[in-house]
Amino acid sequence: MSPPADGAPAAFSPTDRSQVRRRPQRAHYDEATVYGVLDAGVMAHVGYVIDGQPYVTPTAYWREDRRLYWHGAAASRMLATVAEGAPVCVTVSFLDGFLVGRSGITHSLNYRSVMAFGRARLMTDLGEVRAAMDAFIDRLYAGRPLKLRPTTDDELRRIALVEMEIEDASAKVKDTGVTDLPADDGWAAWCGVVPVETRIGAPLPQPGMGSGGPPTPDLAPYREGARLDDALALAKAYGLPISM
Amino acid sequence: MSPPADGAPAAFSPTDRSQVRRRPQRAHYDEATVYGVLDAGVMAHVGYVIDGQPYVTPTAYWREDRRLYWHGAAASRMLATVAEGAPVCVTVSFLDGFLVGRSGITHSLNYRSVMAFGRARLMTDLGEVRAAMDAFIDRLYAGRPLKLRPTTDDELRRIALVEMEIEDASAKVKDTGVTDLPADDGWAAWCGVVPVETRIGAPLPQPGMGSGGPPTPDLAPYREGARLDDALALAKAYGLPISM
Numbered sequence: 001m002s003p004p005a006d007g008a009p010a011a012f013s014p015t016d017r018s019q020v021r022r023r024p025q026r027a028h029y030d031e032a033t034v035y036g037v038l039d040a041g042v043m044a045h046v047g048y049v050i051d052g053q054p055y056v057t058p059t060a061y062w063r064e065d066r067r068l069y070w071h072g073a074a075a076s077r078m079l080a081t082v083a084e085g086a087p088v089c090v091t092v093s094f095l096d097g098f099l100v101g102r103s104g105i106t107h108s109l110n111y112r113s114v115m116a117f118g119r120a121r122l123m124t125d126l127g128e129v130r131a132a133m134d135a136f137i138d139r140l141y142a143g144r145p146l147k148l149r150p151t152t153d154d155e156l157r158r159i160a161l162v163e164m165e166i167e168d169a170s171a172k173v174k175d176t177g178v179t180d181l182p183a184d185d186g187w188a189a190w191c192g193v194v195p196v197e198t199r200i201g202a203p204l205p206q207p208g209m210g211s212g213g214p215p216t217p218d219l220a221p222y223r224e225g226a227r228l229d230d231a232l233a234l235a236k237a238y239g240l241p242i243s244m
Numbered sequence: 245m246s247p248p249a250d251g252a253p254a255a256f257s258p259t260d261r262s263q264v265r266r267r268p269q270r271a272h273y274d275e276a277t278v279y280g281v282l283d284a285g286v287m288a289h290v291g292y293v294i295d296g297q298p299y300v301t302p303t304a305y306w307r308e309d310r311r312l313y314w315h316g317a318a319a320s321r322m323l324a325t326v327a328e329g330a331p332v333c334v335t336v337s338f339l340d341g342f343l344v345g346r347s348g349i350t351h352s353l354n355y356r357s358v359m360a361f362g363r364a365r366l367m368t369d370l371g372e373v374r375a376a377m378d379a380f381i382d383r384l385y386a387g388r389p390l391k392l393r394p395t396t397d398d399e400l401r402r403i404a405l406v407e408m409e410i411e412d413a414s415a416k417v418k419d420t421g422v423t424d425l426p427a428d429d430g431w432a433a434w435c436g437v438v439p440v441e442t443r444i445g446a447p448l449p450q451p452g453m454g455s456g457g458p459p460t461p462d463l464a465p466y467r468e469g470a471r472l473d474d475a476l477a478l479a480k481a482y483g484l485p486i487s488m
Binding site: 048104151206 | 261265266267286287289290291292293296297298299300301302304316317319320321331332333334335337339341342344345346347348349351353355357359361377378381384385388389391392393394395396399402403421422424427428431432433434435436437438439440441442443444445446447448449450453454455456457459460462463466472
């Protein structure tokens, strides 16, 4: 990547695979938009190919700068494939609402999504794996790694953790009202937006284990009723001083 | 698929590509579980391959019996590829909660997911496309197709709609508390589950368009605060008499 021109925001260069063909007006390649979508989620869909067959595996992930991280059991098919450096597409998406129109063709969805392309590498150094796992927990629950029973080397060996430098990426965002058509004039069907929101529920302490009672400050962003994306943004901001 | 043996629930046969290798105790192949996950969502992640490169495109979808449907613009790369009968993996997943443990390795997520494999075919008959689009709207908003301005043939020609018979599929569900380890005994960190819930927000009528005011009965399942999966289940039950 070349640095951005003076005054231009840092951006991914659209490539043949990342360029959005349909509705290019909804496409974004700047880091702020791409990272905004990537940082709003916890589950990504990792696409990979084995013998010509596509697989899409949902998995927990996180982002640091231009790198995505995810992990799984050392024995997983997905990890075995992507760790070999096969091409990967990591997609993160959110449903934000139903657009309810007055004709069939104007029904739609509001959404945010990112497709990120690259090749992953397996992290094999135990110290590196330990630091990355701490960074993941710290990214979600700022300061929490310091309170936990330390992970043993044997435990770390059972985790396969991969790092993917994002080579190219695009975001696609639709956040509009219904695109009513002239032909819909006069039709009386209800027309508007039904929002969809992902929120935190009431935390449930595990009976007889740990501190009990209300969640500790590392869990403060996850208060009941908070939007998940707001909670994750807050957690990331809290975690900055001690992140990887 | 052969019919189930007497008394056995209808199920997908695990195949080499659909068999869950990791945590097989979380795997399900019965139709009830697979359909339960598929019917709880609106956005699927469609995986396909072009020249060895995997792509994962988020898209709106619905299910009828063992068939999945999704659509897009006739010009889209995803539709052009999958409509040729290339192998496809359609994955639907939901994040249901954070498992917050007392050691790094016991942190996890609760989730539901389905991976469904098959090959899609493009629906080319305009009457068939019209019926399917009505079925999609009716599946989400029971009775609504009868209230809408009829879709024109020109509008239908701009939609590419595909049907995929599910050849094999697996569901994976984790809905537990934290798997605390003996080594975690005595550590005082907060331990428990932070649920994540996707819910309907306050409907926003489009100013000056359509009936205005509160949503009509076809939108009744989408009341503010309802869980999205409950709303979709209710909408599907309402729609049964007139579905495709």
